[in-house]
Amino acid sequence: MDRIEATYYVETPYPLADAAAVMAGEQSSGTFVTIPGETEELKMHYAARVEQIEELEVVSQPSLSGEQLHFEKYYRGTITISWSLANFGTNLPVLCSTLMGNLYELRQFTGIKLIDVQLPDNYTSHFRGPKFGIRGTAELISNEAKTPLVGTIIKPSVGLTIADTADLVKKLTEADIDFIKDDELMGSTLNSPFADRVQAIMEVLNRHQDKTGKKVMYAFNISDEMDNMLRNYDTIVKAGGSCAMVSLYSVGLTAVKRIADIGHLTIHGHRNGWGMLNRHPLLGVSFSAYQKLWRLAGVDQLHVNGIRNKFWESDESVVSSIKACLTPMAGVLPALPVLSSGQWGGQAIDTYKLTQTTDYLYLAGGGIMAHPGGISGGVSAIKQAWGAAVAGLTLDEATQKYPAVQQAVEKFGKSK
Amino acid sequence: MDRIEATYYVETPYPLADAAAVMAGEQSSGTFVTIPGETEELKMHYAARVEQIEELEVVSQPSLSGEQLHFEKYYRGTITISWSLANFGTNLPVLCSTLMGNLYELRQFTGIKLIDVQLPDNYTSHFRGPKFGIRGTAELISNEAKTPLVGTIIKPSVGLTIADTADLVKKLTEADIDFIKDDELMGSTLNSPFADRVQAIMEVLNRHQDKTGKKVMYAFNISDEMDNMLRNYDTIVKAGGSCAMVSLYSVGLTAVKRIADIGHLTIHGHRNGWGMLNRHPLLGVSFSAYQKLWRLAGVDQLHVNGIRNKFWESDESVVSSIKACLTPMAGVLPALPVLSSGQWGGQAIDTYKLTQTTDYLYLAGGGIMAHPGGISGGVSAIKQAWGAAVAGLTLDEATQKYPAVQQAVEKFGKSK
Numbered sequence: 123m124d125r126i127e128a129t130y131y132v133e134t135p136y137p138l139a140d141a142a143a144v145m146a147g148e149q150s151s152g153t154f155v156t157i158p159g160e161t162e163e164l165k166m167h168y169a170a171r172v173e174q175i176e177e178l179e180v181v182s183q184p185s186l187s188g189e190q191l192h193f194e195k196y197y198r199g200t201i202t203i204s205w206s207l208a209n210f211g212t213n214l215p216v217l218c219s220t221l222m223g224n225l226y227e228l229r230q231f232t233g234i235k236l237i238d239v240q241l242p243d244n245y246t247s248h249f250r251g252p253k254f255g256i257r258g259t260a261e262l263i264s265n266e267a268k269t270p271l272v273g274t275i276i277k278p279s280v281g282l283t284i285a286d287t288a289d290l291v292k293k294l295t296e297a298d299i300d301f302i303k304d305d306e307l308m309g310s311t312l313n314s315p316f317a318d319r320v321q322a323i324m325e326v327l328n329r330h331q332d333k334t335g336k337k338v339m340y341a342f343n344i345s346d347e348m349d350n351m352l353r354n355y356d357t358i359v360k361a362g363g364s365c366a367m368v369s370l371y372s373v374g375l376t377a378v379k380r381i382a383d384i385g386h387l388t389i390h391g392h393r394n395g396w397g398m399l400n401r402h403p404l405l406g407v408s409f410s411a412y413q414k415l416w417r418l419a420g421v422d423q424l425h426v427n428g429i430r431n432k433f434w435e436s437d438e439s440v441v442s443s444i445k446a447c448l449t450p451m452a453g454v455l456p457a458l459p460v461l462s463s464g465q466w467g468g469q470a471i472d473t474y475k476l477t478q479t480t481d482y483l484y485l486a487g488g489g490i491m492a493h494p495g496g497i498s499g500g501v502s503a504i505k506q507a508w509g510a511a512v513a514g515l516t517l518d519e520a521t522q523k524y525p526a527v528q529q530a531v532e533k534f535g536k537s538k
Numbered sequence: 539m540d541r542i543e544a545t546y547y548v549e550t551p552y553p554l555a556d557a558a559a560v561m562a563g564e565q566s567s568g569t570f571v572t573i574p575g576e577t578e579e580l581k582m583h584y585a586a587r588v589e590q591i592e593e594l595e596v597v598s599q600p601s602l603s604g605e606q607l608h609f610e611k612y613y614r615g616t617i618t619i620s621w622s623l624a625n626f627g628t629n630l631p632v633l634c635s636t637l638m639g640n641l642y643e644l645r646q647f648t649g650i651k652l653i654d655v656q657l658p659d660n661y662t663s664h665f666r667g668p669k670f671g672i673r674g675t676a677e678l679i680s681n682e683a684k685t686p687l688v689g690t691i692i693k694p695s696v697g698l699t700i701a702d703t704a705d706l707v708k709k710l711t712e713a714d715i716d717f718i719k720d721d722e723l724m725g726s727t728l729n730s731p732f733a734d735r736v737q738a739i740m741e742v743l744n745r746h747q748d749k750t751g752k753k754v755m756y757a758f759n760i761s762d763e764m765d766n767m768l769r770n771y772d773t774i775v776k777a778g779g780s781c782a783m784v785s786l787y788s789v790g791l792t793a794v795k796r797i798a799d800i801g802h803l804t805i806h807g808h809r810n811g812w813g814m815l816n817r818h819p820l821l822g823v824s825f826s827a828y829q830k831l832w833r834l835a836g837v838d839q840l841h842v843n844g845i846r847n848k849f850w851e852s853d854e855s856v857v858s859s860i861k862a863c864l865t866p867m868a869g870v871l872p873a874l875p876v877l878s879s880g881q882w883g884g885q886a887i888d889t890y891k892l893t894q895t896t897d898y899l900y901l902a903g904g905g906i907m908a909h910p911g912g913i914s915g916g917v918s919a920i921k922q923a924w925g926a927a928v929a930g931l932t933l934d935e936a937t938q939k940y941p942a943v944q945q946a947v948e949k950f951g952k953s954k
Contacts, residue, residue, distance in 0.1 A: 226813025374790005397642025
């Protein structure tokens with residue numbers, strides 16, 4: 123296969139075949155009249171091609187405003203379009219503009235969402251992808267590290283002094299945590315300049331490693347201008363760190379790939395802003411599709427929300443994102459799915475049931491920091507809950523067996 | 539003022555004040571329980587603050603899915619939140635994560651759209667902004683260049699050989715065009731490698747300049763990986779070009795700023811993908827708000843769609859985007875609004891009426907290429923239509939006065 127195929131879930135007042143032709147036209151020659159120079163031969167090689175159309179439900183009200191006219195019926199269905207690899211080579215931003223560009227503006231559609239993209243092996247094999255991925259991330263922590271890796275976010279997100287942050291990191295390492303991260307709102311602030319924060323935290327982590335052999339992974343948020351990101355990255359490398367965090371949508375595909383290409387640190391991909399691109403069922407892009415581009419760019423760890431999260435996303439959608447991250451692409455490693463948002467261990471059993479894997483980075487903020495048994499109780503509760511999940515216990519059984527899990531259920535269980 | 543203020547249009551089943559508190563919490567400490575370390579003093583300095591709430595309509599159906607429960611009423615209104623500058627310094631990606639981050643995921647909202655952001659002067663003055671802007675762009679073309687600058691897009695977008703492209707460029711320059719651009723789907727293809735395309739096109743443009751003194755501006759699409767973008771940029775500079783085009787959302791804020799910072803070329807900001815972020819009235823971000831970040835990043839020319847465009851966007855929304863690009867920010871130039879999408883000159887009169895300015899880059903694809911009088915007729919029709927607009931003529935009067943305008947109305951007028 124030398125073509126990239128994308129499938130869209132659409133809604134349109136026009137026959138699906140006509141709407142599909144408009145879409146393919148916009149994403150090839152893109153003007154409103156036939157123009158000289160657009161020969162049949164040229165079209166054959168470079169034009170987008172409609173591969174498949176599947177009709178689904180018919181509705182009477184449009185999901186999004188489009189044509190100003192009123193229609194009786196709006197047709198929903200899927201449209202699959204393909205492009206020749208010759209159109210973009212291995213240029214990810216141009217692929218992105220092709221898959222997710224002007225087509226969202228088309229008035230002929232009252233709904234359009236990219237739900238999947240098929241990348242041929244002879245395309246993906248040009249990319250290194252995640253350098254570390256799941257196993258590489260675990261091994262950087264310790265040879266004995268097992269998934270799920272348990273992590274937390276420094277809270278309060280913004281405002282803690284460096285001394286307080288280092289002190290909190292120390293407590294977290296003593297509680298046997300695997301991973302800690304900056305909040306995405308935390309870059310470099312007056313009372314916590316980036317380089318100083320890295321020094322102070324890595325001193326704690328390096329000392330802990332000398333003592334125990336375990337290198338707790340800390341994801342420093344390097345998101346910034348390009349030169350600052352490169353300098354921040356170097357600062358982490360020189361201090362002996364193992365992870366850099368990037369806010370994918372705030373930083374963008376080009377700079378994220380530049381950073382991931384360096385290859386000394388694991389890349390923790392935070393997906394804040396994602397709701398804009400996905401929250402409407404007939405607008406934007408599914409995470410299953412988009413994560414392929416971020417993996418090609420080299421992101422090792424990808425946020426996917428969590429089961430019974432505090433946000434709006436359904437468990438079904440979360441499970442679909444998890445499975446996508448774990449699905450192999452030729453030559454490109456899976457990304458380690460990062461579970462977060464209102465997680466405290468209680469979701470471990472259902473998460474395992476739904477996905478049959480422990481290959482996660484499981485992040486809990488309040489679930490660890492506010493556990494009645496302290497930080498150590500919070501970490502234990504999560505590890506025990508996952509142990510129970512793999513052993514096939516119910517949450518009730520886990521509660522009876524593990525006092526820390528019982529405390530967590532009492533404190534956090536009511537909010538769910 | 540040492541705070542950044544953002545105003546959101548929201549919908550929620552909860553009292554607006556409660557929902558606003560959730561939003562401010564998520565965008566500061568961001569967890570689901572109160573945690574140790576979050577002192578009052580720290581909150582005072584670093585927490586987001588709810589500045590204002592305005593109640594608007596009440597509706598019975600949610601715009602987006604949120605809480606799984608059913609509610610009788612959903613309250614709409616605006617919520618204004620502020621953050622201390624100390625939280626992010628001049629880090630644009632972290633500002634972006636703060637303004638447009640996790641808050642779209644909150645289940646307490648069934649609609650959330652960033653509609654405006656107020657950046658204090660002592661913030662914007664840290665940024666150079668567009669190096670060239672409106673006047674700088676015009677002057678690079680010629681000392682006599684007047685707005686609106688008239689431009690076109692190479693069509694077919696993808697597939698033309700370099701020789702055919704150069705030939706088309708020659709015809710366009712002979713028709714006295716001001717500006718030409720690559721299509722956003724065109725990067726570097728097998729039959730049109732980037733560097734060779736630049737050489738061939740700049741040879742034509744440089745020769746034209748030698749003859750006429752006018753340097754037609756060509757926006758080469760440099761969107762790609764970081765190192766390729768830098769190399770592409772250099773290729774343009776060395777060949778004597780004056781403009782680089784970037785696909786804003788495909789490339790991202792960090793890399794776009796890196797490119798704009800160089801300062802040798804004007805930066806043409808294409809907004810393909812924008813529909814995802816704006817098409818729903820209660821999701822995403824308004825262009826008026828977002829264009830401020832792109833201007834801070836240094837983009838000189840910004841796409842804003844056009845009056846009676848071929849896309850879904852209303853004229854009212856287009857006018858609002860135009861006015862936003864032209865509104866001064868302390869220390870930062872306005873961006874040149876780029877009008878495009880189904881433009882052929884006929885919209886000039888209404889565009890001028892609605893905005894009272896000619897400070898535009900006016901792009902027509904089919905409107906120029908498929909004009910009955912050829913390319914030259916297409917360019918003339920647009921320039922004449924704008925002349926008529928400024929002179930206060932109606933379209934009928936312009937049609938009677940200018941044969942090229944009449945031909946355009948006959949060919950394209952029916953599609954509107």
